Amino acid sequence: MKSKATIKDVAELAGVSIKTVSRVTNQEGSVRKATLDKVNEAIDKLNYQPNTAARNLAGSKSFALGYVYDNPNAYYVLDMQNGILEECRERGYELVIHPCSVANKSIIDELETMVKRSQLAGLIISPPLSEMPEVLTALDKLNIAYIKIISACEVSDDSSPCVYVNDRDAAFEITEHLIEQGHTKIAFLRGDECHRSSHERKLGYLQALEKHGIQPNKSYQIDGSYSFEFGVEGAKELLLNEEKPTAIFSCNDEIAAGALFAVRLNGLDVPSEMAIAGFEDSPFSRQTWPKLTTAAQPTNEIARKAASSLIQYLASQRIRKGEQQNIPHLHFRPKLVKRESTQLLTEV
Amino acid sequence: MKSKATIKDVAELAGVSIKTVSRVTNQEGSVRKATLDKVNEAIDKLNYQPNTAARNLAGSKSFALGYVYDNPNAYYVLDMQNGILEECRERGYELVIHPCSVANKSIIDELETMVKRSQLAGLIISPPLSEMPEVLTALDKLNIAYIKIISACEVSDDSSPCVYVNDRDAAFEITEHLIEQGHTKIAFLRGDECHRSSHERKLGYLQALEKHGIQPNKSYQIDGSYSFEFGVEGAKELLLNEEKPTAIFSCNDEIAAGALFAVRLNGLDVPSEMAIAGFEDSPFSRQTWPKLTTAAQPTNEIARKAASSLIQYLASQRIRKGEQQNIPHLHFRPKLVKRESTQLLTEV
DNA sequence: GTACGTAATAACAGCGTTGTCATTCGGCTT
DNA sequence: AAGCCGAATGACAACGCTGTTATTACGTAC
Numbered sequence: 001m002k003s004k005a006t007i008k009d010v011a012e013l014a015g016v017s018i019k020t021v022s023r024v025t026n027q028e029g030s031v032r033k034a035t036l037d038k039v040n041e042a043i044d045k046l047n048y049q050p051n052t053a054a055r056n057l058a059g060s061k062s063f064a065l066g067y068v069y070d071n072p073n074a075y076y077v078l079d080m081q082n083g084i085l086e087e088c089r090e091r092g093y094e095l096v097i098h099p100c101s102v103a104n105k106s107i108i109d110e111l112e113t114m115v116k117r118s119q120l121a122g123l124i125i126s127p128p129l130s131e132m133p134e135v136l137t138a139l140d141k142l143n144i145a146y147i148k149i150i151s152a153c154e155v156s157d158d159s160s161p162c163v164y165v166n167d168r169d170a171a172f173e174i175t176e177h178l179i180e181q182g183h184t185k186i187a188f189l190r191g192d193e194c195h196r197s198s199h200e201r202k203l204g205y206l207q208a209l210e211k212h213g214i215q216p217n218k219s220y221q222i223d224g225s226y227s228f229e230f231g232v233e234g235a236k237e238l239l240l241n242e243e244k245p246t247a248i249f250s251c252n253d254e255i256a257a258g259a260l261f262a263v264r265l266n267g268l269d270v271p272s273e274m275a276i277a278g279f280e281d282s283p284f285s286r287q288t289w290p291k292l293t294t295a296a297q298p299t300n301e302i303a304r305k306a307a308s309s310l311i312q313y314l315a316s317q318r319i320r321k322g323e324q325q326n327i328p329h330l331h332f333r334p335k336l337v338k339r340e341s342t343q344l345l346t347e348v
Numbered sequence: 349m350k351s352k353a354t355i356k357d358v359a360e361l362a363g364v365s366i367k368t369v370s371r372v373t374n375q376e377g378s379v380r381k382a383t384l385d386k387v388n389e390a391i392d393k394l395n396y397q398p399n400t401a402a403r404n405l406a407g408s409k410s411f412a413l414g415y416v417y418d419n420p421n422a423y424y425v426l427d428m429q430n431g432i433l434e435e436c437r438e439r440g441y442e443l444v445i446h447p448c449s450v451a452n453k454s455i456i457d458e459l460e461t462m463v464k465r466s467q468l469a470g471l472i473i474s475p476p477l478s479e480m481p482e483v484l485t486a487l488d489k490l491n492i493a494y495i496k497i498i499s500a501c502e503v504s505d506d507s508s509p510c511v512y513v514n515d516r517d518a519a520f521e522i523t524e525h526l527i528e529q530g531h532t533k534i535a536f537l538r539g540d541e542c543h544r545s546s547h548e549r550k551l552g553y554l555q556a557l558e559k560h561g562i563q564p565n566k567s568y569q570i571d572g573s574y575s576f577e578f579g580v581e582g583a584k585e586l587l588l589n590e591e592k593p594t595a596i597f598s599c600n601d602e603i604a605a606g607a608l609f610a611v612r613l614n615g616l617d618v619p620s621e622m623a624i625a626g627f628e629d630s631p632f633s634r635q636t637w638p639k640l641t642t643a644a645q646p647t648n649e650i651a652r653k654a655a656s657s658l659i660q661y662l663a664s665q666r667i668r669k670g671e672q673q674n675i676p677h678l679h680f681r682p683k684l685v686k687r688e689s690t691q692l693l694t695e696v
Numbered sequence: 697g698t699a700c701g702t703a704a705t706a707a708c709a710g711c712g713t714t715g716t717c718a719t720t721c722g723g724c725t726t
Numbered sequence: 727a728a729g730c731c732g733a734a735t736g737a738c739a740a741c742g743c744t745g746t747t748a749t750t751a752c753g754t755a756c
Contacts, residue, residue, distance in 0.1 A: 049464040054712035056401035402742035
């Protein structure tokens with residue numbers, strides 16, 4: 001690899017000192033236009049790429065973000081990852097991904113090791129890890145910057161950067177949509193206990209029922225996990241009710257896909273005999289028949305914005321050390337996507 | 349972050365020179381047992397983690413692998429990623445992931461920039477990139493070590509590290525399984541042109557037909573892409589044949605899932621009226637009804653072994669510079685998984 | 697007990713950047 | 727034209743580690 005060009009070569013070719021080159025690459029300012037052009041030209045000519053290692057070492061900071069997650073679902077993870085990556089590339093950061101398991105007792109140690117080893121500038125944490133107080137406390141203790149993505153409809157704690165995803169209102173909207181279709185016997189299949197989203201979504205469901213004067217029916221509410229299998233089991237159980245529900249709102253698309261299968265195996269038509277809605281707008285929801293009504297979560301955008309905010313936050317930290325600074329808070333609200341699984345009308 | 353402990357602190361505490369500590373952390377040998385213990389004790393006590401940046405800079409090498417892929421499918425990518433990561437963690441390497449698009453003309457430049465920026469020790473490349481000569485040539489020119497994962501049943505080129513996945517024989521086996529079930533009118537839905545696997549699998553299919561004296565029927569062979577949508581379209585087209593096939597072998601599970609839907613929409617029962625097989629053993633294949641017969645690709649293991657071989661190869665390169673060295677070649681063969689979509693008998 | 701060879705250890709100079717601080721430049725005031 | 731000041735630039739010392747080369751310790755043979 002002829003990737004030899006160092007800052008020295010550039011400086012020499014441009015006829016300036018290495019420090020000036022450094023100023024240019026870091027956009028520090030205080031460089032005259034003429035000089036800047038000379039330097040940039042030299043950089044292009046030599047195809048110069050600053051050495052990350054040297055940069056990190058000398059600056060005793062790093063240009064790498066970490067993405068910490070507990071593999072909730074392949075599409076979500078990949079969407080997040082890609083979104084973060086896009087932002088990182090633009091900003092000249094690197095991404096270190098770190099899947100880990102909530103079940104793992106030593107997760108705190110694991111995170112600590114990771115942060116130290118990789119010299120990360122900051123972390124992006126997605127649920128359910130981002131909703132575990134002990135994890136957040138540990139990170140605070142490590143004194144590492146992070147932005148967490150959580151399910152909540154309002155700012156709950158403004159001391160650290162956060163992305164709020166308003167699952168509750170979106171679930172409310174889905175439930176209202178079902179009610180509009182004439183349903184009153186609406187069941188709910190809830191996802192994992194440890195994901196706040198599953199509770200938020202259920203809350204939205206209950207609020208919608210209440211608003212429309214519908215008595216919630218305990219036997220229509222089953223708790224489980226975010227999985228196809230639970231969808232199948234949960235729907236089967238629902239169908240055991242003497243008075244069967246006419247609609248099932250599933251906490252995510254995977255559950256919905258499972259429910260869909262169980263329902264159709266039972267010989268019921270969807271949506272005429274049973275409406276089914278999911279949540280997330282994952283590819284799943286488009287690969288079932290009929291396609292699933294769901295709530296579209298802009299995961300990729302969430303990821304990008306989260307990364308972007310974190311990077312900005314880090315920059316401001318470097319400048320105003322110690323001082324108070326703006327702590328980013330972002331809000332997202334999944335949007336209802338009406339498809340065939342809940343209504344007869346639409347085009348396919 | 350009190351992550352202050354440097355090699356100096358450790359050296360001081362252990363009463364040795366920093367070089368000795370370096371020897372210990374790098375397992376260079378030539379350290380007396382007593383000294384080694386002292387040093388290790390100090391490392392533990394200070395919770396010392398070598399600084400990656402300094403390490404890379406001083407050694408002018410790096411401990412990071414890159415995983416380059418063109419997002420073929422979420423489950424595959426994630427399996428690969430996790431496998432590589434597991435190995436990396438054990439060996440103290442980092443992983444930089446790099447999704448990119450085959451369609452992108454400047455992909456070569458992109459790779460070059462990435463390699464330079466991230467100071468990568470080596471690359472792991474999966475299909476279809478690993479099967480594009482121009483990409484491999486570019487990497488050779490960059491003089492970066494890499495291991496490629498390709499679809500092939502025998503060693504084709506022994507000059508660079510390679511993982512061979514024998515799709516052909518696995519496809520042969522699946523086809524034979526269908527023939528054993530009494531099928532002779534077997535259709536084939538092929539995946540993307542640019543993936544060698546799609547051709548290899550088709551070859552296996554054709555070879556099985558030939559072995560059993562079945563005349564291949566051109567109108568039973570449709571080319572498309574690795575997607576659910578193509579599965580739907582392809583199956584529809586197949587059903588237009590006057591003499592319909594009785595079995596569809598789909599190039600992967602996604603296609604199979606699509607085909608399954610189209611077939612059932614057409615009112616045909618699976619497997620009694622139409623058998624359907626997939627390939628890959630992705631979660632898809634277990635979340636359809638009936639479950640899909642498929643070929644299990646040990647993606648996670650492939651990834652681990654690939655990473656492991658690459659790391660070993662890099663190490664041997666460092667030692668025997670210039671000299672001839674063992675170039676790793678690994679072979680994998682997906683295994684037939686019989687499920688309900690091709691046979692009536694089995695338990696659900 | 698001396699000499700010798702090898703294994704174990706240390707000293708020290710980089711690696712390619714950035715941070716700090718000193719210096720020079722260019723324009724503006726007087 | 728001298729004096730001044732902020733902006734632009736440069737010199738040089740870190741950053742924490744590894745590679746290289748020099749030095750010391752230890753065991754063995756005579």
